[in-house]
Amino acid sequence: MVTEIIKKRKSIRRYNPNGTVTDAQLKQILEAAMHAPSACNTRPWEFTVIRNRKVLDKFVEFHSFAKMLKTAAAAIVVCALPDTQSGKSGEGMWQHDCGAATQNILLAATELGLGTCWCGLHPVTEYMEQTRRILNLSPDKVPFCIIAIGEPAEDFGGRGFYDEAKVTWVD
Numbered sequence: 001m002v003t004e005i006i007k008k009r010k011s012i013r014r015y016n017p018n019g020t021v022t023d024a025q026l027k028q029i030l031e032a033a034m035h036a037p038s039a040c041n042t043r044p045w046e047f048t049v050i051r052n053r054k055v056l057d058k059f060v061e062f063h064s065f066a067k068m069l070k071t072a073a074a075a076i077v078v079c080a081l082p083d084t085q086s087g088k089s090g091e092g093m094w095q096h097d098c099g100a101a102t103q104n105i106l107l108a109a110t111e112l113g114l115g116t117c118w119c120g121l122h123p124v125t126e127y128m129e130q131t132r133r134i135l136n137l138s139p140d141k142v143p144f145c146i147i148a149i150g151e152p153a154e155d156f157g158g159r160g161f162y163d164e165a166k167v168t169w170v171d
Contacts, residue, residue, distance in 0.1 A: 005111050010159045012115025012152045015071040019151025021051075025112050026074065029149070032108035033078075038097035039090025045101050045144075048077040048135055055134060059146060062130045066119045072148035077131065078102050080122070080142040095122070098144040105147055115152035120145050 030047055038044060050056055056069045069075055078101060080094040090097075102118055109116045121127040121143040131143035 002107070005107050007160065008157075009106055009110040009116075010157065011117040012148075012150070012154060013068040013117055014153040015068065015073065015115060015148070015150030016153045017071045019073050019153075021073040021114060021149050021151075025109075025114065026076075026149075028112065029076070029105055029108045029114075032104040033076075033101040036097065036100035036104045038100070039085060039093035040088055042085045042088060042090050042093075042097070044081045044084040044094040045098050046079045046081055046141060048079065050075045050077065058134050059131075063119060063121075063127055063146070066146060066148070068117050068148045069146075071150065071153070072117075073150040075149060076105060076147045077121075077135065078105075078144045078147070079137060080144045081140065082142060083140050094142075095144070102145055102147065109149055113151075114149055115154075117148045118145055119148065 026049055030049075033045070033047060034043070051074045056072065056075055059066050059075070060069050078098050080098045082094045085091045085094055106116045106118060121131050122145070128143045131137065131146070132141075137143065
């Protein structure tokens with residue numbers, strides 16, 4: 001049940017350094033990402049899968065909150081394609097759309113028994129510029145986030161909870 005996966009998901013910051021993520025798992029995760037909703041079905045996203053240890057380590061060097069990439073087996077960079085929405089009724093909604101795709105990645109990986117950690121790139125200029133340089137991205141692509149993926153080396157228990165104080169009911 002999807003609710004159980006949502007409750008189980010948490011940010012994993014320690015991975016088994018000998019753990020693996022298979023091509024089949026990554027494809028399943030990316031398929032889930034591409035099933036996310038998007039404004040007017042513009043699908044303003046593109047994904048870069050990184051398994052190369054040297055490339056992962058470059059992110060560790062510049063991103064203050066991505067140290068978990070040191071032991072992650074892989075990472076997915078979600079890039080936004082804002083131009084796909086230009087002049088359309090869904091214009092400017094790419095941040096919401098990429099957020100939905102990112103959440104689908106996190107949930108699909110959790111379902112597969114993998115750990116993830118979402119690290120933002122946008123809107124931090126330095127993070128976006130470094131990512132563009134490392135991945136040789138064209139200027140029309142906006143690095144949105146990088147998601148560490150691997151075999152968890154820590155407890156998988158979730159952290160969220162329902163808080164009635166954060167809910168307003170309008171009947």
